[in-house]
Amino acid sequence: MRLAEYCRSAPFRIATAYAALFTLSVVAVFGVLLWSITREMTGQIEGAIERDMRPLVSAYRDGRIGRLVDAVQERADASLNGEAFYLLESRSGQVLAGNLDAVEPFSGWREINLENAGAPNRDHHSVRRVLALGVPLNGAFVFVGRNMFRITEVQETLLRSLGWAIVTTVLLALVGGAILSRGALRRVERIARATRSIVDGDLARRLPARARGDEIDLLARNINRMLDWIEELMEGLRQVTNDIAHDLRTPLSRLRQRLETAQRRERTVEGLGVAMGRAIEEIDAILGTFNALLRIAQIEAGARKAQFTRVDLSELARTIAEAYEVVAETEGQTLRATIADALVLHGDRDLLTQMLANLVENAIRHTPAGTTITLVAASGPDGTVIEVADDGPGIPADERDKVFERFYRLETSRTTPGSGLGLALVRAIAELHGAEVMLADNAPGLRVVLRFPSRRVFT
Amino acid sequence: MKILVIEDDQETASYVSEGLREEGHVVSSCANGHEGLVAAATERFDVIVVDRRLPGLDGLGVVKAVRGAGVKTPIIFLTTMAGVDDRVEGLEAGGDDYLVKPFAFSELLARINALGRRPPLVAEQTTLSVADLEIDLIRHRVTRAGHAVALQPREFRLLEYLARNAGRVVTRTMLLEHVWDFHFDPKTNVVETHISRLRGKIDKPFDRELIHTVRGAGYSLHAPR
Numbered sequence A: 001m002r003l004a005e006y007c008r009s010a011p012f013r014i015a016t017a018y019a020a021l022f023t024l025s026v027v028a029v030f031g032v033l034l035w036s037i038t039r040e041m042t043g044q045i046e047g048a049i050e051r052d053m054r055p056l057v058s059a060y061r062d063g064r065i066g067r068l069v070d071a072v073q074e075r076a077d078a079s080l081n082g083e084a085f086y087l088l089e090s091r092s093g094q095v096l097a098g099n100l101d102a103v104e105p106f107s108g109w110r111e112i113n114l115e116n117a118g119a120p121n122r123d124h125h126s127v128r129r130v131l132a133l134g135v136p137l138n139g140a141f142v143f144v145g146r147n148m149f150r151i152t153e154v155q156e157t158l159l160r161s162l163g164w165a166i167v168t169t170v171l172l173a174l175v176g177g178a179i180l181s182r183g184a185l186r187r188v189e190r191i192a193r194a195t196r197s198i199v200d201g202d203l204a205r206r207l208p209a210r211a212r213g214d215e216i217d218l219l220a221r222n223i224n225r226m227l228d229w230i231e232e233l234m235e236g237l238r239q240v241t242n243d244i245a246h247d248l249r250t251p252l253s254r255l256r257q258r259l260e261t262a263q264r265r266e267r268t269v270e271g272l273g274v275a276m277g278r279a280i281e282e283i284d285a286i287l288g289t290f291n292a293l294l295r296i297a298q299i300e301a302g303a304r305k306a307q308f309t310r311v312d313l314s315e316l317a318r319t320i321a322e323a324y325e326v327v328a329e330t331e332g333q334t335l336r337a338t339i340a341d342a343l344v345l346h347g348d349r350d351l352l353t354q355m356l357a358n359l360v361e362n363a364i365r366h367t368p369a370g371t372t373i374t375l376v377a378a379s380g381p382d383g384t385v386i387e388v389a390d391d392g393p394g395i396p397a398d399e400r401d402k403v404f405e406r407f408y409r410l411e412t413s414r415t416t417p418g419s420g421l422g423l424a425l426v427r428a429i430a431e432l433h434g435a436e437v438m439l440a441d442n443a444p445g446l447r448v449v450l451r452f453p454s455r456r457v458f459t
Numbered sequence B: 001m002k003i004l005v006i007e008d009d010q011e012t013a014s015y016v017s018e019g020l021r022e023e024g025h026v027v028s029s030c031a032n033g034h035e036g037l038v039a040a041a042t043e044r045f046d047v048i049v050v051d052r053r054l055p056g057l058d059g060l061g062v063v064k065a066v067r068g069a070g071v072k073t074p075i076i077f078l079t080t081m082a083g084v085d086d087r088v089e090g091l092e093a094g095g096d097d098y099l100v101k102p103f104a105f106s107e108l109l110a111r112i113n114a115l116g117r118r119p120p121l122v123a124e125q126t127t128l129s130v131a132d133l134e135i136d137l138i139r140h141r142v143t144r145a146g147h148a149v150a151l152q153p154r155e156f157r158l159l160e161y162l163a164r165n166a167g168r169v170v171t172r173t174m175l176l177e178h179v180w181d182f183h184f185d186p187k188t189n190v191v192e193t194h195i196s197r198l199r200g201k202i203d204k205p206f207d208r209e210l211i212h213t214v215r216g217a218g219y220s221l222h223a224p225r
Helices: A003-008 A010-061 A065-078 A149-199 A215-265 A269-300 A303-307 A313-330 A349-365 A422-432 B010-022 B033-042 B059-068 B084-093 B105-116 B153-164 B172-180 B190-202
Strands: A084-090 A095-098 A108-115 A127-137 A140-147 A309-312 A334-339 A344-347 A372-380 A383-390 A436-441 A446-453 B002-006 B026-030 B047-051 B075-079 B097-100 B127-130 B133-136 B141-144 B147-149 B211-214 B218-221
Touching (some): A010 A065, A010 A127, A010 A140, A065 A084, A065 A140, A149 A215, A215 A269, A269 A422, A309 A313, A309 A349, A313 A334, A313 A349, A313 A372, A313 A383, A313 B190, A344 A349, A349 A372, A349 A422, A422 A436, B002 B033, B010 B105, B026 B033, B033 B059, B047 B059, B059 B075, B059 B084, B075 B084, B075 B105, B084 B097, B105 B172, B127 B153, B133 B153, B153 B218, B172 B190, B172 B218, B190 B211
Parallel strands (some): B002 B026, B002 B047
Antiparallel strands (some): A084 A095, A108 A127, A127 A140, A309 A344, A383 A446, A436 A446, B133 B141, B141 B147, B211 B218
């Protein structure tokens, strides 16, 4: 992992943010500590100064400046280690006693910096911070101060610790982040490699995902599911393209042969006219296939839902039954319809009509004379059910799913004219309406069952 | 009849215009929607044939504008799209009929004839008669040469549609659309079978046929010539 790459990674950014946050809280904690310690220590020093000052003031009240001078000088002489400072000045600014040079008189508390003050043995600072209390007396000024080096020492120690704490926090956060991100980055890198090879055409490739993993695994699993779906769609598209190419090439080449034969053989205008008529019929059939394909595509795209209205299914089914009873009869078959009243669907009337007609026509066209076909439309517990059944030859169980595919035709029905798109259209229309379509054994014969979920039904 | 053809595809336009002229119609052609609209609004035509897809103003726009201008001329849409939505849209825009390309010329001709020569609707008209065939539209009763003929409701509708277009060719598709409301191409002989049923009741018991098959086009109900 290169440094630049690490710096751009999400874990690094998270680690940096954490480091900043920790630093901030460490600074805050140290700040509070510093403030309270400083305050506490300052309080103690102030107490000591006040205790020192009180006897001096009372010594002066006794009336004599001489006693005060002695008292100040005594204390100043006793302070050898540069901790305490005393000063007594006359009104004219002359130093009467103490261990300091003259200062501008003041009243009350003041923090002052004294240069070259105090004893050299404790001189670890050329400038001393001194907390001082100044009291102007009648005609004089007395000053008691205490060195603040202990406070400064504590403050410096605290600040040094703070520095180390910050450095440690930042280092820990960055190193920890690096270690954590190495794992995550490696997984992301694996996912990126996998997606690259999928983009390059390896559609079967899937992303690594642990069964019970974290968010990255969840993401990978979702992407894998999406890839499955895309692969399925691509496969479907490839299949359809192949089917179209094959199933349209066959009639087109047949048409070409016929036209060529006619051109070679027919010597009369009538003969050519007949040949052309046949050619037009074949072209119409090919165009019909095209239209059916377009329609299926359009329906599968779901574009037609806008056209949905309330459809009287009972009336629709009766129209179909009535239209095809006569057709079945002329084929030597019987069509029996049992249609419940007041069946209502939300759907596309034209498509539902075509779907039912397709099913009934399939039954008529693929069964021999003597077959009985039944059309049942009823209201079941889960919604409306339509069944088209016959007692003809039926469809072998292993082929029942395939007949819904475009251009799929049973071996036995290859000779009957048809595009092989009828059931594909039925399924597309059923799915558009949220209906389930399935083929079952009618023992003997075929039973097509359409179930419309009841949520789509309103009365 | 005087017919306006609004079609941008040169090939289709001449296929339609020349065919109609051969049938004795007077044809004007426009290659785009704006020209077509101007022609439709300024001249009187018996039928207008308009393509759905036109450069500039499209077919739907032309028809809406023509209807907006108060022109009541029957209009047929032509389209390359096979969607049923398109049909509904076309009819809602004010079209009277709809034909999907490619179509047989006989289909277009039959539809133009059915639209253009539609007799003025007489509100009180309660019976239709063709030769000795009488259709009572109120009581749904049919007699031929004075004999009552019993028809199923759908057979009655079939006969009624043929009678309303008596003397004209009615195609299989027109019958499917108007009698059954089927807007797809059935794979079985639905129309043929029902016509044959109807013939069995209307024509067979009598010596003269009224329902005639027009080869390659459709059917026609008229007195024998």
